[in-house]
Amino acid sequence: MSPLFGSQSIFDTMVQFFRDDDWRFQQLGDRPILRMGFRGNNGSWQCFAQAKDEQQQFIFYSVLETNVPPDKRQAVAEFLTRANYGLIIGNFEMDFSDGEVRYKTSVDVEGGQLTPQMIKTLVYLNVLMMDKYLPGIMSVIYADVPPAEAIARIEGG
Secondary structure: OOOOHHHOOHHHHHHHHHHHOOOOOEEOOOOOEEEEEEEOOOOEEEEEEEEEOOOOEEEEEEEOOOOOOHHHHHHHHHHHHHHHOOOOOOEEEEOOOOOOEEEEEEEEOOOOOOOHHHHHHHHHHHHHHHHHHHHHHHHHHHOOOOHHHHHHHHHOO
């Protein structure tokens, strides 16, 4: 029988959650990072779960498999900024150097403990947000839809 979650490391709690929730994943070498694929209603992408035991942090990323072309990065950055406005848990990020887009959810549990329910909330909210906004990101990149219009289509504004 495994110890109580409060006595487990963040990494062990994270691994146990993904096993119990039937996710297929692989650890990246000996690093405290798990990689897994996810398929939503609007596409598929890679996800990464990271445990930072020393800092007492858990981070989950959904990473688009398509990098934004240089000539579309400014428009996508505007789209992501508009998408981020009002989000409570998590945010979109884009690396301007290579065009990688990801959604990040995280928690710092210093002085507390990471629970499976906390992980579940962060993971599923993350993939839901990526799936919700993915069509807008793609429409800005491939259909030249203005960022404000793409957001309005998604958020109904």
